[in-house]
Amino acid sequence: MLNYLRELIKIQSVSGSEEKLALYIKGEMEKYFDECEIDPMGNLICHKAGEGKKLLFCAHMDEIGFIVTTVDDKGFVHFAPVGGIDFVAAAYSKVVFENGIRGIMVPEEGLKSDDFKAEKFIVDIGAKDKKQAERLVKTGDTFAVEPSYTRLRGSRICGRPIDDKIACAILMAAAREADKFENDITFVFSVQEEVGIRGSKVAAFRCRPDYGIAIDVTATGDGHGSKPMAVSLGGGAAIKIKDSSVICDGALVKKMEQVADEKSIKWQREVLTFGGTDTASIQMAAAGCKVGAISVPTRYIHTANETIDTNDAQACLELVVALAETKL
Amino acid sequence: MLKTKELIEKLCDIMSVTGYEYKAADELSALVSPYFDSFYEAVGGAYVGVKKCGRENAPRLMIDAHFDEIGMIVTDIHEGGYLSFSHMGGLDRRIMAASEVYIYGKEKIYGVICAKPPHLQQKGEFKKLQKLDEMLIDTGYSKEELEKIVSIGDGIGFYEKTASLLGNRICGRSMDNKCCAAAAILAAATVEREKMECDIYVTLSFREEESMAGGCVMASYDIKPDAAIVTDVTFARFPGVDDYESVKMGEGPAVSLSAATDRRLTNKIISLAEGAGIKLQRTVDATNTGTNASALCMCGDGIPTAVVSVPLSCMHTYNEIIDTSDIEAAAEVFKTVACSKEIFA
Numbered sequence: 001m002l003n004y005l006r007e008l009i010k011i012q013s014v015s016g017s018e019e020k021l022a023l024y025i026k027g028e029m030e031k032y033f034d035e036c037e038i039d040p041m042g043n044l045i046c047h048k049a050g051e052g053k054k055l056l057f058c059a060h061m062d063e064i065g066f067i068v069t070t071v072d073d074k075g076f077v078h079f080a081p082v083g084g085i086d087f088v089a090a091a092y093s094k095v096v097f098e099n100g101i102r103g104i105m106v107p108e109e110g111l112k113s114d115d116f117k118a119e120k121f122i123v124d125i126g127a128k129d130k131k132q133a134e135r136l137v138k139t140g141d142t143f144a145v146e147p148s149y150t151r152l153r154g155s156r157i158c159g160r161p162i163d164d165k166i167a168c169a170i171l172m173a174a175a176r177e178a179d180k181f182e183n184d185i186t187f188v189f190s191v192q193e194e195v196g197i198r199g200s201k202v203a204a205f206r207c208r209p210d211y212g213i214a215i216d217v218t219a220t221g222d223g224h225g226s227k228p229m230a231v232s233l234g235g236g237a238a239i240k241i242k243d244s245s246v247i248c249d250g251a252l253v254k255k256m257e258q259v260a261d262e263k264s265i266k267w268q269r270e271v272l273t274f275g276g277t278d279t280a281s282i283q284m285a286a287a288g289c290k291v292g293a294i295s296v297p298t299r300y301i302h303t304a305n306e307t308i309d310t311n312d313a314q315a316c317l318e319l320v321v322a323l324a325e326t327k328l
Numbered sequence: 329m330l331k332t333k334e335l336i337e338k339l340c341d342i343m344s345v346t347g348y349e350y351k352a353a354d355e356l357s358a359l360v361s362p363y364f365d366s367f368y369e370a371v372g373g374a375y376v377g378v379k380k381c382g383r384e385n386a387p388r389l390m391i392d393a394h395f396d397e398i399g400m401i402v403t404d405i406h407e408g409g410y411l412s413f414s415h416m417g418g419l420d421r422r423i424m425a426a427s428e429v430y431i432y433g434k435e436k437i438y439g440v441i442c443a444k445p446p447h448l449q450q451k452g453e454f455k456k457l458q459k460l461d462e463m464l465i466d467t468g469y470s471k472e473e474l475e476k477i478v479s480i481g482d483g484i485g486f487y488e489k490t491a492s493l494l495g496n497r498i499c500g501r502s503m504d505n506k507c508c509a510a511a512a513i514l515a516a517a518t519v520e521r522e523k524m525e526c527d528i529y530v531t532l533s534f535r536e537e538e539s540m541a542g543g544c545v546m547a548s549y550d551i552k553p554d555a556a557i558v559t560d561v562t563f564a565r566f567p568g569v570d571d572y573e574s575v576k577m578g579e580g581p582a583v584s585l586s587a588a589t590d591r592r593l594t595n596k597i598i599s600l601a602e603g604a605g606i607k608l609q610r611t612v613d614a615t616n617t618g619t620n621a622s623a624l625c626m627c628g629d630g631i632p633t634a635v636v637s638v639p640l641s642c643m644h645t646y647n648e649i650i651d652t653s654d655i656e657a658a659a660e661v662f663k664t665v666a667c668s669k670e671i672f673a
Contacts, residue, residue: 015615016587040554041590041630067585069612070572078572080614082587139610140585195587195615202630 001317002157002310004028004169006149009159012098014065014142015082015195018042021061025168025189032175033187043203044189046175052183053328056209056289057174057320058200058278059167060193060216063160064302065144066095066123071134075127077103080118082142083194087116089303090145097143101125101136105145145304155310156233162306164193166296166313167215174320181324193278197245200278204285211252211290211328212282215316217306218243218270218295227273231297233308236266237315240293245276246283249290255328256292256319263322266315270295294319329363329517332510332652333498337490339506339513343432345399346416348483349373349534349543351432352395356532363517364530372546373534379516381524387672389526390553390631391516391662392544392620393509394536394560397502398644400484402431403461409469411439413484414460417537421457423645428487429465433478439465486646496578496652503648505536508559508638511581511655515662523667529553536560536620544620548627554672555593556633557665558621559658562611564639564649572612577639578651580607581658584635587615588622593632596670597661604664606657611637636661 013021022044029036033046044061064083071077087107095103103125111120123143127133149159171187178185186207191199193216204212218238221229231238239256240248260267272295283291294316299307330338338359344352353369361367364377375395380386398417405411411431425443430436442464446454465484467474490500512530519528529551535542548556562582565574575582583594601608616622617635625633638658641649665671 014587016589016591019592039630040632041625043630062587067587067612067614080612082614140612192587198588198626199630201626202628206629 001169001173001313004172005166008165008168009147009149009161012096012144013061013063014144015062015192017098017142018061018191022189025061025172028172029175029187032178039203039206041199041202042191043199045203045206046187048178048181048185050181050184053210054184054186054207055324056186056188056204056207056212056282057171058188058190058203058212058214058282059171060164060190060199060278061168062191062194063144063163064194065142068137068139068141070139071130071137073130075129075133076122076124077133077137078122084302086302087121088113091116093304094146095123095143096146097137097141148304152307156307157310158305158307160304160306162298162308163217163301166217166308170215170313170317170320173317174324177321180321182327183324185324190278197276197278197281201281201285204282204289208286209289212279213291213323214277214279214282214293215320216277216293216295217298217301218272219275219301220297220299223299231268231270233297233299234311235268235297236312237319238268238270238295238297240270240272240279240295243272243276244274245280246291248279248292252290252292256323259322259326260319263318265318265322267319332514332655335514336498336507336510336652336655339510340490340500340502341488343485343488344395344397345483345485346396346535346537347401348432349396360513363513370543370547370550373543374547375532376547376551377513377516377530379519379528381527382521387526387554388529388551389666390529390531390548390551390556391512392531392533392556392558392624393512394505394542394544394620395509395532396534396537396542397485397504398537399486400429402478402480402482402484404480405471405475405478406464407471409467409471409474411465411467411478412461413463413465416483418644419460420644421460424463425458427646429484430488431465431467431478432483432485435477437467437477439467442466493649497649498652499647499649501646501648503640503650504561504643507640507650507655508561508658511638511658512559512662514655514659515666518659519663519666525669526666526672528666533620540620540623542620545623545627548624548631552628553631556624556631557662558619558624558633558635560619560635560637561640561643562637563643564641566641575609575611575639577641578653579609581654581661582609582611582637582639584611584613584617584637586613586617588613588617588625589634590625590632593634593671597634597636597665600664600668600670601661604660606660606664608661
């Protein structure tokens with residue numbers, strides 16, 4: 001799983017530009033699943049036929065980033081944010097464009113952090129003038145803060161984008177156990193979650209599952225100055241009860257908890273008072289389905305150093321496999 | 329085929345304030361149905377013009393241009409023949425005072441939005457923007473006479489008259505989005521059937537100005553397009569508007585680069601237009617195009633959607649300005665797309 005994560009992190013996939021990542025994951029998934037196809041919006045939909053209920057697991061491929069709006073006379077690149085960008089976290093970080101060009105994200109000189117917003121920032125790619133910059137970077141190109149992967153103490157790691165490539169890695173690792181699956185399983189690697197949970201909606205419409213389960217990151221309550229929240233790093237797989245976009249199906253939540261207990265998988269309950277995931281869009285696609293979500297507790301979400309405990313991710317992986325092989 | 333300018337003018341003359349698009353049925357059908365194989369009103373809220381290539385099971389290209397226009401709705405009728413109103417779509421309150429309007433009751437009547445003379449204004453009053461619910465329309469009728477013609481809930485539109493500026497430029501009410509509707513109609517009307525690689529479905533959809541998820545959404549479930557192009561207006565550059573949020577008028581339509589639009593389809597359109605020598609600009613709408621595309625791309629099991637927009641200045645006023653050469657170029661883009669094999673490959 002962590003090997004997958006390291007690979008996925010390297011492939012940039014800002015919302016709307018996920019194709020390269022989809023092709024990479026498709027190549028791996030084809031080894032374990034019968035049918036893997038990319039739908040009109042760009043979602044990768046992988047199916048493994050089975051006798052039981054139709055279960056859809058969904059992890060989003062896209063990461064937050066930026067899109068070039070224009071290049072000015074000094075050769076500085078102006079941009080708009082794609083997804084929820086924290087400019088305090090982004091200021092002065094290195095960014096990478098799809099074509100490998102690097103730059104530094106710079107706020108206006110003297111600007112107070114309270115006034116940080118996209119219009120006040122430029123990316124300095126080292127170009128000496130507009131002409132040179134325009135040869136390297138075009139309007140509409142996407143870019144993101146430089147990817148990274150660092151081991152911290154014990155089982156903890158940090159880097160970006162952990163959101164939501166850890167979940168993609170979890171599903172890819174789960175696919176290796178496909179022989180054990182009893183249910184009819186679809187893994188969706190969705191697009192455009194960060195810009196309004198878009199891709200999963202059409203994927204769920206296409207698949208019409210009985211149950212839909214999103215895998216994503218969630219906040220924790222044990223960080224420096226965190227809002228009160230029961231989820232902790234190292235506390236196990238978080239089984240979502242609700243967030244601000246969804247109320248999960250009560251019976252499915254209970255079932256997930258039961259399955260986790262039976263398999264001795266460490267788990268905790270998650271009530272997130274903000275944020276949303278693909279769970280919401282899956283629930284309301286077509287005539288609707290029963291939904292739940294498994295979350296990886298994560299500190300410093302949407303920064304260059306999203307931090308997780310790999311034991312939690314391992315627990316999430318085990319829970320995905322357990323649900324796929326349990327009669328529901 | 330009508331001249332482009334004439335087609336736009338005739339479309340602008342058809343009242344289609346958001347919520348009242350149904351009233352346009354007869355006039356619109358008479359004007360444009362000759363250009364299509366079939367022309368019908370879809371239940372969910374769109375007029376649909378179909379032109380088929382003649383081959384069975386051909387891919388379907390949907391070209392969506394919302395047909396509704398901003399306007400107002402009567403909320404109350406007062407003594408002295410005054411009307412209160414609310415907005416249908418986003419109005420610019422700065423342009424309201426003394427504007428000429430038409431009220432579409434049992435018959436169409438004329439009115440003027442009241443404006444307090446500067447002499448009578450309190451000190452500093454001119455600095456404040458009047459709220460919509462404080463404004464009144466003066467019709468000149470008595471309340472009794474007015475009630476015979478106008479009911480609460482009737483539609484109101486700005487004075488309907490297009491005018492020519494120099495060169496290819498024209499101005500008037502509801503250029504947003506009748507000029508794009510004209511581009512789509514023009515493309516379907518003039519594309520050579522033998523060269524078409526797909527069936528064209530032009531949707532002139534309802535309710536974009538209020539919900540941005542208008543009739544095109546419902547129509548798409550019926551049409552099930554393999555690809556869609558949403559055509560709408562975008563901001564033309566003029567002094568005081570930043571380069572990054574505008575495009576040049578007369579320099580051709582613009583494609584939108586956005587997370588909400590399909591990059592593969594967009595890139596194909598760019599290379600097709602370049603190959604055909606059609607001028608094409610670019611706009612960046614990071615996560616949301618502000619058009620029907622944002623909803624359309626997520627319909628059913630997903631529709632690859634691109635946005636081709638036309639520069640327009642003075643947006644959401646009664647004197648929206650466009651350049652007819654941009655409309656003709658947009659129509660050329662649509663034709664090139666409809667005649668290409670690569671789009672559906």
